Amino acid sequence: MRNGLVHKIGVNAALAIASFVSVFPFFWLMVGATNTSAEILRGKTSVGGALSNNFQHLTEQVSLLTLFYNSSKISIIATVLTLIVASLAGYGFEIFKTRWSERVFAALLAMLSIPFAALMIPLFVTMAEVHLINTHAAVILPSIASIFVIFYFRQASKSFPGELRDAARVDGLKEWQIFLHVYVPVMRSTYAAATIIVFMANWNNYLWPLIVLQTNETKTVTLAVASLLTAYTPDYGVVMVATTLATLPTLIIFFALQRQFVQGLLGSVK
Amino acid sequence: MTNLRLNNVRKSFGSLEVVKGVSLVISSKEFVVFVGPSGCGKSTLLRMIAGLEDITSGDLEIGGRRMNDVDPSKRGIAMVFQSYALYPHLTVRENMGFALRFAGVSKDEINRQVDDAAKTLGLGPLMNRLPKELSGGQRQRVAIGRAIVRKPDVFLFDEPLSNLDAELRVHMRIELGRLHKSLATTAIYVTHDQVEAMTLADKIVVLRDGLVAQVGSPLQVYDDPDNTFVAGFIGSPKINFLKGVVESSRKGKLAISLPGYPGVKISILPTETHVATGERIVVGLRPQHFSPTGTIKFNLTAELVEHLGGESFVYGGNGAGELITVAMQDGRNIKSGDKFEIGFDPARVLLFTEAGSRIR
Amino acid sequence: MAKATASRRDTMMGWAFTGPALVLLGLFLLYPIGYSLWMSFQVGKGTNLSFGGLANIWRLTQDSVFQHALLNTFTLLVVQVPIMISLAMLLAVALNDSRLWGRSLFRTAIFLPCVTSLVAYSVLFKSMFALDGVVNSFLEFLHVIEQPIPWLADPFWAKILIILAITWRWTGYNMIFFLAALQNIDPSIYEAARIDGIPRWAQFARITLPALKPVVLFTTVTSTIGTLQLFDEVNNITQGGPSDSTLTLSLYIYNLSFKFMPSFGYAATVSYVIVVLVAVLTFVQFVAARERRRT
Numbered sequence A: 001m002r003n004g005l006v007h008k009i010g011v012n013a014a015l016a017i018a019s020f021v022s023v024f025p026f027f028w029l030m031v032g033a034t035n036t037s038a039e040i041l042r043g044k045t046s047v048g049g050a051l052s053n054n055f056q057h058l059t060e061q062v063s064l065l066t067l068f069y070n071s072s073k074i075s076i077i078a079t080v081l082t083l084i085v086a087s088l089a090g091y092g093f094e095i096f097k098t099r100w101s102e103r104v105f106a107a108l109l110a111m112l113s114i115p116f117a118a119l120m121i122p123l124f125v126t127m128a129e130v131h132l133i134n135t136h137a138a139v140i141l142p143s144i145a146s147i148f149v150i151f152y153f154r155q156a157s158k159s160f161p162g163e164l165r166d167a168a169r170v171d172g173l174k175e176w177q178i179f180l181h182v183y184v185p186v187m188r189s190t191y192a193a194a195t196i197i198v199f200m201a202n203w204n205n206y207l208w209p210l211i212v213l214q215t216n217e218t219k220t221v222t223l224a225v226a227s228l229l230t231a232y233t234p235d236y237g238v239v240m241v242a243t244t245l246a247t248l249p250t251l252i253i254f255f256a257l258q259r260q261f262v263q264g265l266l267g268s269v270k
Numbered sequence B: 001m002t003n004l005r006l007n008n009v010r011k012s013f014g015s016l017e018v019v020k021g022v023s024l025v026i027s028s029k030e031f032v033v034f035v036g037p038s039g040c041g042k043s044t045l046l047r048m049i050a051g052l053e054d055i056t057s058g059d060l061e062i063g064g065r066r067m068n069d070v071d072p073s074k075r076g077i078a079m080v081f082q083s084y085a086l087y088p089h090l091t092v093r094e095n096m097g098f099a100l101r102f103a104g105v106s107k108d109e110i111n112r113q114v115d116d117a118a119k120t121l122g123l124g125p126l127m128n129r130l131p132k133e134l135s136g137g138q139r140q141r142v143a144i145g146r147a148i149v150r151k152p153d154v155f156l157f158d159e160p161l162s163n164l165d166a167e168l169r170v171h172m173r174i175e176l177g178r179l180h181k182s183l184a185t186t187a188i189y190v191t192h193d194q195v196e197a198m199t200l201a202d203k204i205v206v207l208r209d210g211l212v213a214q215v216g217s218p219l220q221v222y223d224d225p226d227n228t229f230v231a232g233f234i235g236s237p238k239i240n241f242l243k244g245v246v247e248s249s250r251k252g253k254l255a256i257s258l259p260g261y262p263g264v265k266i267s268i269l270p271t272e273t274h275v276a277t278g279e280r281i282v283v284g285l286r287p288q289h290f291s292p293t294g295t296i297k298f299n300l301t302a303e304l305v306e307h308l309g310g311e312s313f314v315y316g317g318n319g320a321g322e323l324i325t326v327a328m329q330d331g332r333n334i335k336s337g338d339k340f341e342i343g344f345d346p347a348r349v350l351l352f353t354e355a356g357s358r359i360r
Numbered sequence C: 001m002a003k004a005t006a007s008r009r010d011t012m013m014g015w016a017f018t019g020p021a022l023v024l025l026g027l028f029l030l031y032p033i034g035y036s037l038w039m040s041f042q043v044g045k046g047t048n049l050s051f052g053g054l055a056n057i058w059r060l061t062q063d064s065v066f067q068h069a070l071l072n073t074f075t076l077l078v079v080q081v082p083i084m085i086s087l088a089m090l091l092a093v094a095l096n097d098s099r100l101w102g103r104s105l106f107r108t109a110i111f112l113p114c115v116t117s118l119v120a121y122s123v124l125f126k127s128m129f130a131l132d133g134v135v136n137s138f139l140e141f142l143h144v145i146e147q148p149i150p151w152l153a154d155p156f157w158a159k160i161l162i163i164l165a166i167t168w169r170w171t172g173y174n175m176i177f178f179l180a181a182l183q184n185i186d187p188s189i190y191e192a193a194r195i196d197g198i199p200r201w202a203q204f205a206r207i208t209l210p211a212l213k214p215v216v217l218f219t220t221v222t223s224t225i226g227t228l229q230l231f232d233e234v235n236n237i238t239q240g241g242p243s244d245s246t247l248t249l250s251l252y253i254y255n256l257s258f259k260f261m262p263s264f265g266y267a268a269t270v271s272y273v274i275v276v277l278v279a280v281l282t283f284v285q286f287v288a289a290r291e292r293r294r295t
Helices: A002-032 A037-041 A051-061 A064-095 A099-111 A117-129 A136-144 A147-157 A162-170 A175-186 A188-204 A207-212 A221-229 A236-256 A258-267 B042-050 B092-102 B107-121 B136-149 B166-183 B194-200 B218-223 B228-233 C008-039 C055-062 C064-095 C103-115 C118-128 C134-141 C155-183 C187-195 C200-228 C232-237 C249-259 C264-294
Strands: B002-013 B016-027 B031-035 B057-062 B077-080 B154-158 B186-191 B203-208 B211-216 B240-250 B253-258 B261-268 B280-285 B296-307 B312-317 B324-328 B339-344 B350-353
Touching (some): A002 C064, A002 C118, A136 C008, B016 B203, B031 B194, B042 B077, B092 B107, B092 B136, B107 B166, B136 B166, B194 B218, B240 B324, B296 B324, C064 C155, C232 C249
Parallel strands (some): B031 B186, B031 B203
Antiparallel strands (some): B002 B016, B002 B057, B240 B253, B240 B280
């Protein structure tokens, strides 16, 4: 019994340390936003009085309104389009299986491992040719047909009851009506989970926007944070405020919809 | 009046043929049950009638029209599914009116027809609930209601009671039978449960490996099976099959001995089929047809006894031959190990060739 | 229930539903990957390209920066992925105990890092690991170190910093997959094992571990792909420095294309190195998993 107690205390201590390490940076972020750059670099962990100053410096350097508008616009449009295109495809691959569609699907899965680095140069050149550099379309278009999300919807479609489709066919619905009036409402929670994952991925996207968005008018929040950070002498107080603002939307979504978020992550492997 | 006709209908999935040429005529207002073990093709056949599966070859006619390539919703059928297949996001009312909504029927008309059907089934108080708020039996009733609203020429049922518990199943079975009488519509019902088949059907179609094994009324199929498969599938407990040898065959009169039961001699009056002396045959004895007064006497030792209260099933043998199941109305005093004598009426003996077809 | 056959109508429907996605994938995945292959045989600067045959592959063998980046990527891969996967598995097993106090609190806390963007956590790590920063102060307070560690200025410590950062960001993410797999194990199996008198360690080795094998494969493959593509963190925390000690292949491709005088052809060649590596490593991991299952 004593052995069990020691074991229990050990496990709890280990988990407590892991939790502390995981959460501390968030604390650091919030506190950092209230300190000056020098204080941050000295490791000050108490709340300071520089918040309004930092915020003011930030607004002098960037237009928060523009940044948030750009990030929201890109994330929302990309998420909506991704969900439409990927759920149609996931449904199509699962419901209308043929030998050929299965081959195409297998090929897609193999392409899941193609690194973005291998695509970015030709994509950039192509975007330049069609004059889409510095437009949000250049960010959104390549992200829509996400193989990962297609795969996610296909896995989820396996749980869509075949008899429901049969019933709808007997009731006289056309295929697109079955999709719109039966599949979509029945799979609501799948869409909810996918929405969160896709939205966050778009909101946090960095490399590709960095390449195609080069003007201040088109930049996203994430890009702005990165450029503040990689400046020659970054003002960490300002960077912390910006990072807090950039992370807040995802944090709120996470706490409001934690269950769907986790479900979304797991959906593709189940 | 013929309502539905299948003519040499076949279905293949790739190189696998699951329905191997079924021809069938179903009359108007008839309650037809497709019964058979799993994998016999009964569900596939039903789905082909519904239009949910393509017909590989052969013809399907409903109401005199060839329906092979007609959309499911335009065949004049309605279907009740095993899982009920209620739309989970719609209320009972919306579920029942869904088909009409997509057929472009006006809202008032939909409401009127849905209310009519709801009245028939006593669904009134449930109309605004979602399927997940209903019990199994209620869901079943909504599924039937959804089918009724469409006023079909033919109702199709795909094992509709198999998801219910035993008590509710009996209840719904009786209700379905009543409903069929009041609606007076053709119904095709698929089940693997022989009790459902026997109790509901006007006509039973026994299927085996994609072929019709026998068609007939419930009692025909029970009393007069065409082959060992039908005899074995219908009737519970299962019919006893004993090995037999024809001792003499003169003018259709047979004398049969049972190698497993040396003392037993069976004489059968003239049969239509010619059977040669010395031929091996199969003797079928239904457990319920044993009686003390029967003239074919068996001396058995009870190996296992199941008392069900009303009747008792005794599994007896002689140590050498096949174990024989005997159903007894007054067997409550028999214990395992007891020796007993029981008789069988020769008129109720069913004879089959070794290959399984009936000797009449 | 019979499987639906593909009638002609169904086949057409299938392509109609998958069509939009396939067109987009053709445009933004298939076309670029082919274009990239063509480019990898081109030499020259900017858009002024000419066919160079295998010149780019030859250049790879002569390019010490590339070899450095390749070595860095492999070092990160070999050290970081096993540590993170083991950590994720251990945490998941610890959290799977239903009698554990504060279980959901721990789980949420450990999972929290995955909501941060890669850029945001780069900010955090760069500031926390400053020379006089909070981490060094803490370690000095604990008397673990005497002198502050030059995390950002020393090639060795910079690598450690990147490993710590990635591990912080992704352990909780991977843990979720282990937790899900653990919850799928039928608890009556453990009850049966207890009745059979199987000791705890054997229960872990014989029941838990085999059930987790597919998750180990999944998380290893995805982490490997992720590490081979590592970009955001190194670009924002260390910019690949000091003296290229944290330069990864993806960052090198980016630098070749967009930082210096663009050398698209050669960059495409380097990117194909990643493609080949991902393919080979994924294949090896799948084969290894299958071999182990056989024994």
